[in-house]
Amino acid sequence: MRKAFMIGLAVLGFFVLSPQRATAADLEKLRVSIIPINDVAPLFVAIQNGYFRDLGLEIDTTPSAGGAAGIPGLIGGSFDIVYGNVVSVLLASQQGLDVKVIAPGTKVSARDTDTTPILVRSDSGIKNGKDLEGKSISVNTRNNVIWLYARAWIKATGGDPDKVTFKEIPFPQVEDALRQGRVDASFLVAPFSIVSRQKPGLTAIANPYSDIQLGVDVGQYITTGKLLSAKPETIKKFVAGLRKGVEWFNANPSSDALLTMISGYTKTDASILKSIALPAMPLHTDLPQVKKTMELMIENKLLPGPLDLSKIIDPIAL
Secondary structure, three states, rough: OOOOOOOHHHHHHOOOOOOOOOOOOOEEEEEEEEOHHHHHHHHHHHHHOOHHHOOOOHHHHHHEEHHHHHHHHHOOOOOOOOEEEEHHHHHHHOOOOOOEEEEEEEEOOOOOOOOOOOOOOOOOOOOOHHHHOEEEEEEEOOOHHHHHHHHHHHHHHHOOOHHHHEEOOOOOHHHHHHOOOOOEEEOOOOOOHHHHHOOEEEEEOOHHHHHOOOOOOOEEEEEEEHHHOOOOOHHHHHHHHHHHHHHHHOOOOHHHHHHHHHHHHHHOOOOHHOOOOOOOOOOOOHHHHHHHHHHHHHHHHOOOOOOOHOEEEOOOOO
16 A cells, blocks of 8 residues: 655754645646655655645655565556666666666765665674675665675675575664574665664674775666656656755755654654764766666676666656
């Protein structure tokens, strides 16, 4: 069942009200599949600040475990837009699915703000990819960006990724699975990585994105080519509203209003989020970085060869 995420009254001061608001009957609804993690904060900023509403849009969000899970719903007509990851998007396109990137979602551009570590139990003795052979690591979904860069890091640090078991575990359940020994390592994202490291017993041994490909474009917002052709102005409005949300996020990364909002839809403690600097969010898709990821996918046999990215990434995203 779809449900819209609602933020509590505590963040009402965060709203920027427009003197002339469209009525609910005038708004065009867009159904957006999201992953409830830090990466979609600019989308919620744009919702709560009224940026979409001022453009005549109503955004209805539905959570999923990852882009690989959201894309079937997009193709099937359950969603109009999906927040997913670069690997799942390229893989979907290679399989002949009608996907179009319309906006960037997440980029890892600095090591000191990379909040996506591989965590292990502190007494595990695991320090590198070689140590993970014969053991297990959790990813939110297989054959996605987390899975790919975990494999790349394992290989780069002396291990054989084919000798490591990859277990699918939703991000909110990862800490318990790791502490209880159901997995030996976990590749985790914020805010869950931040929360997990506040308590003793877990140690970060790597940051695969920045270790393997600093600057990588991780997340993307996608729609179908059919919808983009049928409603180009609607998609332009969505991208414009999202970019305003990105600009606000980048200008206010440590504000109480932002952290309370993230806490609301991720169900985490806002005070814990203050302990780490949040990375800036991108305004434009970085084509050279997407090409590097595509090459890594080919190396890991996810793709048989290069794709024509001009047919996948719409100019509105660049």
